[in-house]
Amino acid sequence: MNKKTLLIHGGQTTDPYTGAVTTPIYQTSTYEQDEIGALRQGYEYSRSANPTRTSLESVIASLEHGTHGFAFGSGMAAMSAVIMLLNQGDHIIVGSDVYGGTYRVMTKVFNRYGITFDFVNTTRIENIEAHIQENTKMVFIETPSNPLLRVTDIQAVSQLAKQHGLLTVVDNTFMTPYYQTPLTLGADIVVHSATKYLGGHSDVVAGLVVVQDEKLAERVGFIQNATGGILGPQDSYLLVRGIKTLGLRLDQIERNTLAIVEMLKQHKAVVKVYHPSLEDHLNADVHRRQSEGMPGVVSFEVQDAETAKKLVTQTQYFTLAESLGAVESLISVPSLMTHASIPADVRAKEGIADGLVRLSLGIEDTEDLVNDLENALNATLSK
Ligand SMILES: *Cc1c(COP(=O)(O)O)cnc(C)c1O
Numbered sequence: 001m002n003k004k005t006l007l008i009h010g011g012q013t014t015d016p017y018t019g020a021v022t023t024p025i026y027q028t029s030t031y032e033q034d035e036i037g038a039l040r041q042g043y044e045y046s047r048s049a050n051p052t053r054t055s056l057e058s059v060i061a062s063l064e065h066g067t068h069g070f071a072f073g074s075g076m077a078a079m080s081a082v083i084m085l086l087n088q089g090d091h092i093i094v095g096s097d098v099y100g101g102t103y104r105v106m107t108k109v110f111n112r113y114g115i116t117f118d119f120v121n122t123t124r125i126e127n128i129e130a131h132i133q134e135n136t137k138m139v140f141i142e143t144p145s146n147p148l149l150r151v152t153d154i155q156a157v158s159q160l161a162k163q164h165g166l167l168t169v170v171d172n173t174f175m176t177p178y179y180q181t182p183l184t185l186g187a188d189i190v191v192h193s194a195t196k197y198l199g200g201h202s203d204v205v206a207g208l209v210v211v212q213d214e215k216l217a218e219r220v221g222f223i224q225n226a227t228g229g230i231l232g233p234q235d236s237y238l239l240v241r242g243i244k245t246l247g248l249r250l251d252q253i254e255r256n257t258l259a260i261v262e263m264l265k266q267h268k269a270v271v272k273v274y275h276p277s278l279e280d281h282l283n284a285d286v287h288r289r290q291s292e293g294m295p296g297v298v299s300f301e302v303q304d305a306e307t308a309k310k311l312v313t314q315t316q317y318f319t320l321a322e323s324l325g326a327v328e329s330l331i332s333v334p335s336l337m338t339h340a341s342i343p344a345d346v347r348a349k350e351g352i353a354d355g356l357v358r359l360s361l362g363i364e365d366t367e368d369l370v371n372d373l374e375n376a377l378n379a380t381l382s383k
Helices: 003-009 051-063 075-083 100-108 125-129 154-163 214-227 233-244 246-266 284-290 305-314 344-349 366-381
Strands: 068-072 091-095 116-120 136-142 167-171 189-193 207-211 272-274 297-301 330-332 356-360
Touching: 003 051, 003 233, 003 246, 051 068, 051 207, 051 233, 068 075, 068 214, 075 100, 075 189, 075 207, 075 214, 091 100, 100 116, 125 154, 136 154, 154 167, 207 214, 233 246, 246 272, 246 297, 246 366, 305 330, 305 356, 305 366
Parallel strands: 091 116, 091 136, 136 167, 167 189
Antiparallel strands: 068 207, 189 207, 272 297, 297 356, 330 356
């Protein structure tokens, strides 16, 4: 099955009871047993399993070329479930520019349970190798990362991790399985904030985990049921629905992104552009090798924070907001918004300039978006 067909038919069956082509929203917490322990279709209680959630879990498993999917109430619940695979005393190597919430849950919650972390620049495999300790159990990466689109080699990381008996976890939120399937590159676990591209319409918060190993599936399933951070049937339905148009949306988002990058490269008000479609972007070749498309997030620097502040008030179609991955185009200034809590000197060391602007492209008309941003940039040049 090719990608666009997989999005519609992968892991999907018609409803076994009615033939409904769309899995209904099974808004139920419990299920009748014919006699004690005799379950009709394996359903007993909806924390353990619910048919609408099963439909979503089987779609994402199929898209990621995994065997088992697990749906959670948010991306953070999904990430947390994965970290819960570890024990007290275990150590994780984490990308230094992982999503802020991932950093926070590791350093403010799981640290209290005796799990330790090293945050390293994973764009160079030697940095990971240098931090492997006797108690290291997991490598957690995100590629391309946020907001500078740093690219990490999934295959190289997975290979190194395997040699040392470590699990490789990839947060695949930015690329989605339409463009990148980490399990086929050797990773053990894929996690998603499905709130972003998979849902795609800014109307649901959800997280997903996919694995391809029976034993690992059993462990993740146990944690999902035991800790209970599951996704409800209504939101599961919305995600299955969103995923059907993922390919159409990402095609348009990619067109928009490449046109915007082209304009930014030439604009006088722009100091630097960060995007893996650019030849001189670090590890651009790695991105092309491991992904079939380009991320819909672009970052660029203008002169300073004041200019960035002015710019974001001048756009008409780019909405000033955090988050990413939906049908509407968004614009934000990391130093003043998503990354404001990081001290200025740490931000500078990480390469997040005060004048850095981040875009998440939506599916609007390409020309409208390019003109809108170009006009807004022009306005920053006039006194
Ligand atoms: C948004 C995001 C998360 C967190 O997901 P939520 O659904 O907001 O809990 C994790 N990783 C990445 C890359 C994200 O963009």
